[in-house]
Amino acid sequence: MRPCEGGCPLDRARFLRSTALTALAGLAGTALLAEPALAQSVGSIAPMSSSGKVLMYAVPAKDGALIDARNGVILARVKNAVYAFSVICPHRATTTLEWLPDSREFHCPRHDALFQPDGELIQGRPDRAMDRYAVRRAGKDIAVDTATIFQQDTAQDAWGHAVVTVG
Numbered sequence: 001m002r003p004c005e006g007g008c009p010l011d012r013a014r015f016l017r018s019t020a021l022t023a024l025a026g027l028a029g030t031a032l033l034a035e036p037a038l039a040q041s042v043g044s045i046a047p048m049s050s051s052g053k054v055l056m057y058a059v060p061a062k063d064g065a066l067i068d069a070r071n072g073v074i075l076a077r078v079k080n081a082v083y084a085f086s087v088i089c090p091h092r093a094t095t096t097l098e099w100l101p102d103s104r105e106f107h108c109p110r111h112d113a114l115f116q117p118d119g120e121l122i123q124g125r126p127d128r129a130m131d132r133y134a135v136r137r138a139g140k141d142i143a144v145d146t147a148t149i150f151q152q153d154t155a156q157d158a159w160g161h162a163v164v165t166v167g
């Protein structure tokens with residue numbers, strides 16, 4: 001391949017990818033700017049409404065993970081259970097998690113930790129599962145209280161009950 005003289009033009013696919021990631025990163029803030037893998041690997045979601053720190057989401061239609069990058073929330077559905085997680089790895093509060101759709105696991109790229117879709121630790125350096133936000137059913141929707149977050153090691157009972165059962 002010959003080097004470009006005076007700078008190479010971006011090919012179309014690369015330009016579109018770059019533009020999309022920039023737009024997502026702009027929504028996500030600085031945490032995702034550093035790690036665009038999350039934006040690439042997880043479908044996006046936005047709250048339908050909010051009241052203070054309480055965000056209202058539609059119930060995910062199928063199993064998997066969706067990210068609200070602006071608010072740092074991952075909404076995950078596992079059969080009839082819906083969870084809301086922080087996007088931040090519980091090992092070091094500087095790394096964002098990514099979703100591996102093929103293996104259906106969350107992954108931390110920093111130290112290669114793996115988590116189940118319900119947030120339980122599979123392997124790696126963290127000493128606890130993914131942190132869960134308080135959630136409740138609100139009519140047809142899911143209310144996520146981003147002011148209330150539970151760590152498995154310090155609030156095991158509350159962490160275990162931070163789930164909504166859907167039909």
Ligand code: FES
Nearest residue numbers: 089091108111113
């Ligand atoms: S920062 Fe995530 S496993 Fe270390």
